[in-house]
Structure formats: structure tokens, C-alpha cells
Amino acid sequence: MLRTAAALLRKDLRLEWRAKESVPAMALFSLATLVVFHFGTQRASVEGSLAAGVLWVTLLFAAMLGVSRLFLAERDEGGFDGFLLAPVDRTAMLLAKAAALFCYLAVVEVVAVPAFDLLLLGPPLAQALPLLLLVLALANAAIAIVGTLVSALAVQTRVRDLLVPLLALPLLVPALVAAARASAPLLREGGAAAVDGTWLLTLGLYDLTFGLLAFALFDFLLED
Amino acid sequence: MYGKGLRALSIATVATLVGAFALVFFYAPNDADQGFVQKIFYLHVPMAIVALCGFVAGGVFAVGHLRTGDRRWDLRSYVAIHLSLVLAVGVLVTGSIWARASWGHWWVWDEPVLVSFLVVFLLYACYQPLRFSIEDPERQARYASVFAIVAGAFVPMNFVAVRLAEQFTHPRVLGTTGGSMPGSMRLVFLVALLGMTLLFVTLWKFEMAHKHATFQLRALRRRLSGEDDLFPAGRSAAPRLDRPAVGDR
Numbered sequence: 001m002l003r004t005a006a007a008l009l010r011k012d013l014r015l016e017w018r019a020k021e022s023v024p025a026m027a028l029f030s031l032a033t034l035v036v037f038h039f040g041t042q043r044a045s046v047e048g049s050l051a052a053g054v055l056w057v058t059l060l061f062a063a064m065l066g067v068s069r070l071f072l073a074e075r076d077e078g079g080f081d082g083f084l085l086a087p088v089d090r091t092a093m094l095l096a097k098a099a100a101l102f103c104y105l106a107v108v109e110v111v112a113v114p115a116f117d118l119l120l121l122g123p124p125l126a127q128a129l130p131l132l133l134l135v136l137a138l139a140n141a142a143i144a145i146v147g148t149l150v151s152a153l154a155v156q157t158r159v160r161d162l163l164v165p166l167l168a169l170p171l172l173v174p175a176l177v178a179a180a181r182a183s184a185p186l187l188r189e190g191g192a193a194a195v196d197g198t199w200l201l202t203l204g205l206y207d208l209t210f211g212l213l214a215f216a217l218f219d220f221l222l223e224d
Numbered sequence: 225m226y227g228k229g230l231r232a233l234s235i236a237t238v239a240t241l242v243g244a245f246a247l248v249f250f251y252a253p254n255d256a257d258q259g260f261v262q263k264i265f266y267l268h269v270p271m272a273i274v275a276l277c278g279f280v281a282g283g284v285f286a287v288g289h290l291r292t293g294d295r296r297w298d299l300r301s302y303v304a305i306h307l308s309l310v311l312a313v314g315v316l317v318t319g320s321i322w323a324r325a326s327w328g329h330w331w332v333w334d335e336p337v338l339v340s341f342l343v344v345f346l347l348y349a350c351y352q353p354l355r356f357s358i359e360d361p362e363r364q365a366r367y368a369s370v371f372a373i374v375a376g377a378f379v380p381m382n383f384v385a386v387r388l389a390e391q392f393t394h395p396r397v398l399g400t401t402g403g404s405m406p407g408s409m410r411l412v413f414l415v416a417l418l419g420m421t422l423l424f425v426t427l428w429k430f431e432m433a434h435k436h437a438t439f440q441l442r443a444l445r446r447r448l449s450g451e452d453d454l455f456p457a458g459r460s461a462a463p464r465l466d467r468p469a470v471g472d473r
Contacts, residue, residue: 149370149374153354153367153371156358156363156367157357158358159353163354166350167354167371170343170344170346170347171347171375171378173382174381177385209377209381210374213373220369221366
């Protein structure tokens, strides 16, 4: 199954590399959102819980763009049919798509987090970076898993673009709560403070629970 | 099939609910702190508990559908979620009234139960649009079941996460601190909870009976007219079990 998933992931990443369908749009959208936040909050710089909120809302909204396009090519170009005909484990598709979404998010964050530091963040980022990377990784996994599930649910409906954010945002609220709480002390004015481990644990448990749920249910979304 | 025992159940529901509200107004003591307003508690909390249990039950029924492929499980899940959504609107409204009366605001963010309930409500509000936007009935049932299971598992999880995040001002009724309720209040609360549960079950059975009768009527009409698509069902968010199998009832 891992080999199948790796092959699918390679295909997805190559497709994205050549067609550049999602990632540039997500990155640009995150930059635009940061600008909007600057004017919306009427601040030149943010710190603490406000900074964490701005960062996570930006990333979450940018992720929605990628989530709603995740399975589009499979549906339109017959990727589902080809995959279902192949004698492989169907969960490989879940694994590959979640990994692809994780990679997209990581690339977007490579653009968005420095931009956030440059444009809005008051306190220096360098000190907080190692722990922030951990929070980012855990939250990316959460968005990737839930996003893949929601995207697979919504892609066969006629109102895909509407349903994806409507379904994904409430489902991601616990992850957002944990991620924002965990990163708020890191972005505080006057140096990063210690992170409350509870939030990292919550994020980890969230990833685990939804990972298992997606693993159990994904088959039913492909069956035809 | 679902009409059996409906009359007795309805009578029991009405009796319990009337009894519960009689107890609320004539027996339960006024809250020392909040006074008369606190009586909304006997409506609000049972409704919330039943709604959440209904959402989870919808997920459990959906598991039944995915395991057996029997569309009647999907219908059960649909009706449970649909009724819970109606109750959830009531919960949000009564909760808001209570918050206004006892804390002075219509909406209080630092109050985990209200907030997590809103998140759950927002999620389930997408259930019907999701169903409606899938045309193939078989796929609609399957996708709705997946959604119902994910959302059903999400309900308890969301409550834990939001509760961790906020300091609670909300009275915890069935938690470890729930013992602070005096015995008479607790008794009345339990009767009200029983009444609300009975109401939910009765309404659920009523709607199931109604849907089954509709399907059977449609199947009979079709057989009479001899044409397949004389009465097209139209697109709908509700599950359709037209042409039930012989052993269906």
C-alpha cells in the first residue's frame, strides 16, 4: 500500500509542479489575507494571541482553496475510474492525497510565515521558530486529514466550492483552538514563553482520531 | 412497522412532559441565585442533551447503513439528525435567553458549552445541503452516512476541546460538580430529561411511520398505473426508499 501511495503522491506532486493549479493560488491568497488583516485590525504589527489568530485564520482560509481542488482532476480526468480499476488498496488514495495536501500546505507556509513575520508580526520570529514548526506540522496534519475527507465528500456534489469550507471549518475548530492556543505564547512581545503541552497533545489526539476515522470511512467515498 | 405502539408512546410522552412542567412550576424550588429565570434550565438542558444524543445516534445508525448497505438505516439516521437539528435551534434560542437573563448578554463567548453547541450546529446545518446536492440516491445515502459518522464522532471531541479552551461559567449538570443540585431539583430535571427523550423517540417514530407510508403509497400507485415514472419523486434531501422489497415491512 505504501508503494501505491508513494506512486500516487509522486503523480500528484508532479502534476502540481507542472500545472501549478493550487499552491501559487494558495500562497497568493495567504498574502492577500495578511494585507486584509492589516487593514481590518488597523495595526502595523500584531503579537500574542492576536498574532496567533491572524496566522491561523490566514493559513486555514488558504488551505480551503487547496482542499476544494484536491480531487477535482481525479473526477474530471477519470482518475477515480483508473484508480478503482487498478488492483490496489483504496486507502492508498487517502494516504497520497493527505500527504500531497500536507506538502502543499508546507510550501504555502514557507511563503506565508516569513511574509507574516515581515508584514505584521511585532516580536522576532527566529526564537519561536523551532516550536512553531512543530505546531505547524501537527496542524498541517489535521488540515490534511480533515481536508482530504471533506474534499472527497464534496467533490461529487454539485456545490463543491460551497460545501468544502462549510464542512471543513466547523470540523477544524478544535484543531484551530489548539493551534492558536499553542502558538500564542510563542508570538508574545518580549520573547517566546513556554508552550502549554496540553495543546500539542490535543492537536496530536485530534490528528489521531480523525486519521483513524478517515482510514475507516474513506473506502465508502470511492466505491461505485 | 413503525406505527406499532405509537399511540401508547404518544400518551406516555404527553403525560411525562405535562408532569415534568407541572413539577417545574409547582414543585421545584426557585433558584436562590437566579430566581424564576432558572426554570428555563429544565427545558434547555434536557433539549441539549437529547439533541446531542440524537446526533450521535444518527452516526450510529449510519454505521449500520455502511455495514449492511440497507437503506432503512440511512432513513433512520436522516430522521434522527433532522429532529436533532430542530431541537438544536431550540437549544440555541433558550440558551441565549437564559444567558441574557442570568449573565446579561445574549451571547457569551467564554462559555464552552454554548460555543461548542454552536459549532456542532453549524456543522450539522450542512447535512441537508450535502444530501440535496448529490443526485444519485445510492451515493447520497453513502456520503450522508460518512458525514453522519464523522460528525457524530466530532460531537464529543469538540466539547472536550472547547471546554479545555475556556474557563467555564456554565453550570455543569451531569459532571462531577453536578452534585451541587439539591435533590428536588435533580428529580425534576431527570423527569424533564425523560420527557424530552420520550418526545424525541415519539417524533422519530412518527416521522419514520410517515415516510414509510409515503413510500408504500408511491409504490402502490406505481403498480396501479403500471408505468414506472408516472410519479417522479423529484430531487430531495430526504432518503427515498421507493419500491421497497417484499420483506420490507
